Amino acid sequence: MTDEPIGAEPVAAHHFSFDGRPVAFADGHSVGAALWADGVRSWRSTRHAGKPRGIFCGIGVCFDCLVVVDGRADERACVVPARPGLDVRTQEGSGRADLAL
Amino acid sequence: MTPRPAPASGYPDVLVVGAGVVGAACALAAARAGLRVTVVDRGPVAGGTTSGGEGNLLVSDKPPGPELELALLSLRAWRDVAEHLSGGSGLPAGGFELEPKGxxxxxxxxxxxxxxxxxxxxxxxxxxxxxxxxxxxxxxxxxxxxxxxxxxxxxxQDSQVQPMLAAARMLAGARALGATLRTGVEVTGMLRDGARVVGVRTPDGDLPAGAVVNAAGTWGGAVADLAGVRVPVxxxxxxxxxxxxxxxxxxxxxxxxxxxxxxxxxxxxxxxxxxxxxxxxxxxxxxxxxxxxxxxxxxxxxxxxxxxxxxxxxxxxxxxxxxxxxxxxxxxxCPDHLPVVGADPRAPGLLHACGHEGAGIGLAAGTGLVLAQVLTGVAPDLDLTPFRPERFEEVAA
The missing domain is CATH 3.30.9.10 (D-Amino Acid Oxidase, subunit A, domain 2)
Structure with missing residues (x-):
């Protein structure tokens, strides 16, 4: 037994792009975890009121942490594995304004 | 319609079994007709058949016949319900997203x-x-x-509603007219006076009533069983x-x-x-x-x-x-794909409003309307013969 607290200091050895700037992440991080570790708390605005959204449930259920990944809207940041070179962008509303009738 | 004078007893005129969209429609229509109504459900509001539906008010998928006639009547009844509830709540489209979208x-x-x-x-x-x-x-x-x-x-004419909202708003509308809603109360038997059904048994005690409406959706057959009559849902x-x-x-x-x-x-x-x-x-x-x-x-x-x-x-x-x-x-x-709507001659005092298959949301308001007419002794707006509860016995005979 030791009095040392349990902890980990993962080495953030890779980067993806978030709204055009690099965000570092360690092996095994999700996009959401990397953004959170980088201090980013919101990466989506709601469809009607434009309010900020980020991690809520963190386990892929609530669809609150949606983000645009490599041009695909509605990706759940909490379950998409971070990969070097991903182009991650803030999702405005449904992320599909181009489809509106 | 003028409310009927309150009976001498404290019993409701009608006890509706089922707080889904059909039970709610029956409760609201009966309350608007001046009847005193109690609704019971073993679960919550819209906890069974209603919450598994889509909210279709379709005429397009029905060939001419009794179901289409009920659907057309029900479309009018839904608009009337929405108007009534919007008047009470100030909410648009009845507060349940009634949308005549086509x-x-x-x-x-x-x-x-x-x-x-x-x-x-x-x-x-x-x-x-x-x-x-x-x-x-x-x-x-x-x-x-x-x-x-x-x-x-x-x-x-094809339209849409949000089914759970519709059930909840109609029950709220019925309560505003004096109806009582009791959720978490399971009906375990019928009270009888000879052949007549005069209320229900529940673990919370007996609930006497002037009439009992079986609006138990997919479990309508089980409720009918409690009265000793067969309704094959x-x-x-x-x-x-x-x-x-x-x-x-x-x-x-x-x-x-x-x-x-x-x-x-x-x-x-x-x-x-x-x-x-x-x-x-x-x-x-x-x-x-x-x-x-x-x-x-x-x-x-x-x-x-x-x-x-x-x-x-x-x-x-x-x-x-x-x-x-x-x-x-x-x-x-039901085997003939028609709902069961109306009084059951095999068990006087028991009425059915169940077995609507995939069209129950659409047919609910019309079902409530005609059932309230039967309950108040008014000639129903629709011939209910095709929906009579005892028809399956005749087929078997």
């Missing part, structure tokens, strides 16, 4: 067109509006429809997909012409043809499968896959839209 039935192959046109012609004779849409005009109605479809039929499993919210991509209820054949079918195997529609929340709903598997609660992945593929075939743009979730319900069907 339905578009599309034919994928020219071979389906003659049947579609023939059905529409017969429906027009029964009071349905149906407008033929040639292939080159389909995209005026739905911009994102797939190319290459053979043509279609537009039904302006069976479950048919239906799956619905819910997409992520999107801008308005789909304006109407859109489905393939094959759906009509599925609704009327007696096939026990899986049948599915996508009914695609947007909702005020932005999600798109994709129904509707039908499988006779009893009360098997499994979520069959092959059905989800098949419905999704059918929806994408109608609207290729959906290929890129994720599903938020799926849900399923058990549509209460």
């Amino acid at each position: 339905g578009l039935v599309v034919a994928e192959s020219p071979r389906a067109l003659p049947a579609l046109s023939a059905l529409a012609a017969r429906q027009r004779g029964a009071g349905v509006e149906a407008v033929e849409v040639p292939a080159d005009r389909l995209h005026d109605h739905e911009r994102h429809l797939a190319p290459g479809l053979a043509g279609g039929m537009f039904y302006p 069976l479950p048919r499993r239906g799956v619905i997909l819910v997409t992520a919210p999107v801008p308005v991509l789909v304006r109407h209820k859109v489905y393939a012409a094959e759906y009509v054949a599925d609704v009327a079918s007696d096939n026990a195997d899986l049948e599915s043809s996508a009914v695609v529609e947007g909702t005020p929340a932005g999600t798109i709903l994709v129904g509707a499968s039908r499988e006779r598997v009893g009360f098997d609660p499994a979520m069959p992945v092959h059905v989800v896959r098949r419905l999704a593929a059918q929806a994408v075939r109608l609207f290729p743009v959906l290929a890129d839209v994720p599903l938020l979730r799926t849900y399923r319900g058990f549509r209460p069907y």
Whole structure:
């Protein structure tokens, strides 16, 4: 037994792009975890009121942490594995304004 | 209508078993007719059949006959309910998203067109509006429809509601007129006075009433059993997909012409043809499968896959839209695919309002209206003979 607290200091050895700037992440991080570790708390605005959204449930259920990944809207940041070179962008509303009738 | 004078007893005039959309419609209609109403449900409001549905008020999928007549009456009744509740609440569309959005039935192959046109012609004779849409005009109605479809039929009367909101708002409306709602109370037996049903037994005690309405949806047969009468209501499993919210991509209820054949079918195997529609929340709903598997609660992945593929075939743009979730319900069907509505001569004092299959949301308001008419001794707006509860005995005899 030791009095040392349990902890980990993962080495953030890779980067993806978030709204055009690099965000570092360690092996095994999700996009959401990397953004959170980088201090980013919101990466989506709601469809009607434009309010900020980020991690809520963190386990892929609530669809609150949606983000645009490599041009695909509605990706759940909490379950998409971070990969070097991903182009991650803030999702405005449904992320599909181009489809509106 | 003038309220009837309160009876000397403290008992309600009518006790409704089931707080789903049909029970709620019966309760509201009876309360508006001046009756004193109590609603009981073993679960919460809209906890059974209603919450597994889609909210379709369709006339387009029904050939002329008693069910179409009830559907047309029910459309009018829904508008009246919405007006009544909007007056009380100030909320638009009754507070339950009543939307007369219209339905578009599309034919994928020219071979389906003659049947579609023939059905529409017969429906027009029964009071349905149906407008033929040639292939080159389909995209005026739905911009994102797939190319290459053979043509279609537009039904302006087809409408939509949010079923759980509709049940809740109607019950609130009934309570505003003095009705009592008791959830978490299971009916375990009937109170009898000779042959007559004079209330129900529950673990919370006996609840005497002037009349009992069986609005237990898929479990309507079990409630009828408690009164010693047979009403053969069976479950048919239906799956619905819910997409992520999107801008308005789909304006109407859109489905393939094959759906009509599925609704009327007696096939026990899986049948599915996508009914695609947007909702005020932005999600798109994709129904509707039908499988006779009893009360098997499994979520069959092959059905989800098949419905999704059918929806994408109608609207290729959906290929890129994720599903938020799926849900399923058990549509209460009778062997002749007609609901059971009216007084049961085998058990005086007992009335039924169940067995509406996949059309229960659409048929609810009309069912409530005619049942309240029966309860108050008014001639119903519709001949209820085709819906009589004892008809299955006659078939068997």
